Amino acid sequence: MSTDQRDGGRIADVQGPTVPRMLVGIQLHRFREAAGITPDQAAYEIRASRSKISRMENGLVRFKERDVTDLLTLYGITDEPTRSGLVTLTRQANTPGWWSKYGDIMADWFESYLGLEMAASVIRTFELQFVHGLFQTEDYARAVTLLGHTSAPADEIDRRVSLRLKRQDLLTGAAPPQVWSVIDEGALRRPVGGPAVMRAQLDRLVEVARLRHVTIQVVPFSRGGHAAAGGSFTVLRFGEPEVPDVVYLEQLTSALYLDKREDVDHYMEVMNHLSTEALTPAQSARFVTEMIRDT
Amino acid sequence: MTDVSSTPGEPDAAAGTGIDTTVSHSARIWDYWLGGKDNYQVDREVGDRIEEMLPDIVRQAREDRLFLGRVVRYLAGEAGIRQFLDIGTGLPTADNTHQVAQRVAPECKIVYVDNDPLVLAHARALLTSTPEGVTDYLHADMHDPGSIIAGAGRTLDFGRPIAITMLGVLWHVMDNDEANAIVDRLVQAMPSGSYLALNHPTLEVTGEKMATAIQYWNQYGKPPGTHRTPDELIRFFDGMDLVEPGVVSITRWRPEATSSGEPEEIDQFGGVGRKP
Numbered sequence: 001m002s003t004d005q006r007d008g009g010r011i012a013d014v015q016g017p018t019v020p021r022m023l024v025g026i027q028l029h030r031f032r033e034a035a036g037i038t039p040d041q042a043a044y045e046i047r048a049s050r051s052k053i054s055r056m057e058n059g060l061v062r063f064k065e066r067d068v069t070d071l072l073t074l075y076g077i078t079d080e081p082t083r084s085g086l087v088t089l090t091r092q093a094n095t096p097g098w099w100s101k102y103g104d105i106m107a108d109w110f111e112s113y114l115g116l117e118m119a120a121s122v123i124r125t126f127e128l129q130f131v132h133g134l135f136q137t138e139d140y141a142r143a144v145t146l147l148g149h150t151s152a153p154a155d156e157i158d159r160r161v162s163l164r165l166k167r168q169d170l171l172t173g174a175a176p177p178q179v180w181s182v183i184d185e186g187a188l189r190r191p192v193g194g195p196a197v198m199r200a201q202l203d204r205l206v207e208v209a210r211l212r213h214v215t216i217q218v219v220p221f222s223r224g225g226h227a228a229a230g231g232s233f234t235v236l237r238f239g240e241p242e243v244p245d246v247v248y249l250e251q252l253t254s255a256l257y258l259d260k261r262e263d264v265d266h267y268m269e270v271m272n273h274l275s276t277e278a279l280t281p282a283q284s285a286r287f288v289t290e291m292i293r294d295t
Numbered sequence: 296m297t298d299v300s301s302t303p304g305e306p307d308a309a310a311g312t313g314i315d316t317t318v319s320h321s322a323r324i325w326d327y328w329l330g331g332k333d334n335y336q337v338d339r340e341v342g343d344r345i346e347e348m349l350p351d352i353v354r355q356a357r358e359d360r361l362f363l364g365r366v367v368r369y370l371a372g373e374a375g376i377r378q379f380l381d382i383g384t385g386l387p388t389a390d391n392t393h394q395v396a397q398r399v400a401p402e403c404k405i406v407y408v409d410n411d412p413l414v415l416a417h418a419r420a421l422l423t424s425t426p427e428g429v430t431d432y433l434h435a436d437m438h439d440p441g442s443i444i445a446g447a448g449r450t451l452d453f454g455r456p457i458a459i460t461m462l463g464v465l466w467h468v469m470d471n472d473e474a475n476a477i478v479d480r481l482v483q484a485m486p487s488g489s490y491l492a493l494n495h496p497t498l499e500v501t502g503e504k505m506a507t508a509i510q511y512w513n514q515y516g517k518p519p520g521t522h523r524t525p526d527e528l529i530r531f532f533d534g535m536d537l538v539e540p541g542v543v544s545i546t547r548w549r550p551e552a553t554s555s556g557e558p559e560e561i562d563q564f565g566g567v568g569r570k571p
Contacts, residue, residue: 122421180420237536241330265335274414280432 018115021093022059022243023278024068027086031075037281045074058259061089072102072168111249113255118170120177122237124271127183129232130192131201133164134179135208135216136173140201141165143193182274188218188291195295202292209285216276218287235264319516321467326386328356330555333386341515349508351501353369353497355563359494362542362545363462364390366492369538369549370458371399374569376490378457380447380481382437384409387421390459393430394422401427406447426478437464438473440480456488462565466495466520471527478531485513487570490538493531494545496522501562525564535568543568 032042032053039053048051055061072083117123125132131146141164145157152160188205191198209216220283234248237273238247245256247267258264279287298482319341327334327342334342346352370376377400381392384407396403407418409429415434424430431450435442451457459481468474483490498505513519529543540548544560548567 103419117428178421212423212426217420237332245332262336268333269335272413272416275420281419 004017006223011139014293018059018242019119019238019240020091021061021063021087021115022065022238023240024086024089024093025057025059026242027089028068028071031072032057034281035075035104037075044072046070059093060257062094065090094276114167116236116246116248117167117177117266119238120236121239122178122180124235124237124275125179125232126182126234126271126274127181127187127232129184129187129190131187131205132179132181133185134168134169135181135205136164137197137201137204138165139193140204141199147192167196171208171214176213178213178215180217180275182217182219182271182278185218185220190289199292199295202288202295206285206292209281215281216284216288217275217281218284219274219278220287223277230270233267235267306396320411320413321516321518322386322409322411324516325356325359325463327386328353329360329487331386331388341512344515345508345511348511349501349504351504352508352563355496355561356559358546359463359563360388360390362461362494362563362565363392364395364507365551366460366462366565367392367395368399368419369401369457369567370490370492371396374490375526376456376458377403378451378455379403379405380408380443380451380457380459381405381407382443382459382481383467384414384418384422385463386414387417391422391489393424393428397425397428401425404429404431404450406431406433406450408433408435408437408446410434410481423425429523435533437468437477440477440484444481444484453484454486456490457485458490458492459485461491461493463494463563465493465531466522469517469519469521471523473529475533479533482535482570485570489570490567491535491570492565492567493528494563495528496520497525497528497562497564498522499525499562499564500544500560505562522562528564532568534571536565538569 026205032039039050042053043050052061056063056067065087068086069083072085072086077083080120123134130136131140133141138146138161141161142157146162149160171179188202192201205216208214232250236246236248238245242258244261245264245268247256247264249256250260258267278284319335320340321336323338323347324342326332327338328346335361367379368378376396379396380390392407393403393405396405402425405422405424405428407415407422409415409418412434415432418430418432420432422432429450431447433443433446435446437443447457458555461478465474465478468477478491478493482489496505509520509522520538525542530535532542542564543566544558545563545565546558546561548565
């Protein structure tokens with residue numbers, strides 16, 4: 001367990017609570033199954049509901065240290081290093097991320113997403129409507145934000161835009177994730193914020209695509225009828241072998257996280273189809289450059 | 296977009312065909328054995344079934360990657376090679392050829408070649424070069440070495456030594472004469488001082504188990520493959536000088552020093568040869 005502690009420490013320092021939370025959840029799940037204990041029995045032990053156990057095991061909630069130790073006892077885990085390792089991870093899982101100060105303007109589901117994004121080693125996205133948040137210029141981000149919050153006061157808009165830009169620190173950090181973005185031509189043609197804003201946004205895309213850890217692939221109209229009839233989505237991959245890929249689907253007032261193998265397989269299949277259907281990164285750079293020239 | 300495949304005339308590998316999720320596919324099965332996450336249900340089923348027949352296969356998959364690491368470190372280090380032609384790239388994993396080579400010398404140029412569009416898409420996105428070096432990606436089939444040589448010429452200087460790595464791929468060429476002809480053609484195109492590295496399944500250690508596993512693979516996996524004898528592997532190096540210790544179980548090819556003596560043999564044999 002000592003290596004888990006060390007890795008957990010690194011994760012929490014750099015990336016916020018999300019991955020430690022998932023790791024605690026995955027281990028609790030594993031121990032419970034191994035002990036042959038049902039979610040109901042586990043829930044009874046900590047005076048909680050069955051769904052609380054499920055949320056804990058999926059890493060979606062904060063943990064009480066006491067709940068974790070009680071569950072470990074119930075599961076027959078008496079080995080001290082294992083117990084203290086998991087307790088350490090639990091503490092890390094409860095440490096807030098940098099984004100917590102934006103809590104008032106951020107739905108819980110988006111807060112979870114930021115945690116996952118910070119922790120991911122590979123972020124694969126398909127964007128149908130807008131340029132991905134990690135690549136947006138300030139003006140473009142402002143225009144997109146205004147579209148979604150027509151009646152919000154100016155200072156709230158400012159904070160939303162600043163949150164979005166702060167997120168982009170991820171790309172310039174010491175160990176950035178690989179961001180692999182497939183973008184539909186439609187998202188590049190739609191002049192969000194007007195032609196000048198859009199043109200600057202296209203410039204930014206060409207620039208950001210030069211980063212070693214960023215890949216941008218365009219699906220041109222000429223390759224229509226592509227695999228993602230459903231719309232934009234993101235697949236997050238984590239460096240830890242035991243943490244599954246997570247599919248993230250943003251909806252108007254909530255978001256969906258999928259990490260069941262069948263679901264992830266299906267989305268991954270679509271993402272892979274899109275990546276092979278799209279122009280190559282080099283062709284995409286030429287495509288966007290030509291778009292800029294023609295505007 | 297750090298790749299250099301912006302050269303006009305780039306073969307259009309992205310035109311959309313070729314990912315078949317109903318048939319288990321080589322790169323994805325290897326990914327599964329290596330503990331990767333880029334595999335589908337159909338690959339995991341075939342992978343599990345083969346592991347039942349040949350429990351050693353997971354170790355073979357891991358040793359194959361460790362062999363790659365030692366070979367490329369040797370080539371970029373001791374042998375001073377700065378240009379690599381990696382045929383049969385596979386899905387990205389921890390230490391890919393350019394990462395190992397560019398850790399030794401950041402200016403190394405690597406051309407990744409595969410015939411699987413899924414592998415190519417992953418390579419373009421994830422196997423990107425240091426600023427000092429170059430990585431390029433070639434959608435080509437090893438059955439057509441001429442197109443590999445032509446495509447690699449976009450990036451590699453055929454006036455300077457090149458290392459060709461064919462790790463875990465030649466077994467997909469069923470016919471001995473064709474396999475030898477492919478290797479000959481590739482090596483002929485390279486200048487003196489170039490290297491060839493390869494490994495291949497054999498029946499030396501697990502015998503019938505390996506034969507049965509390959510039979511099963513050929514029924515349910517793609518593309519089909521075959522085993523060869525160490526002597527047949529040595530023939531691939533005809534006209535070249537075999538680097539010590541010659542063609543051996545890959546676990547015994549210049550292993551890292553361990554306390555536990557000589558590593559156990561496995562049914563993947565391989566070696567490295569230098570073109571005089």
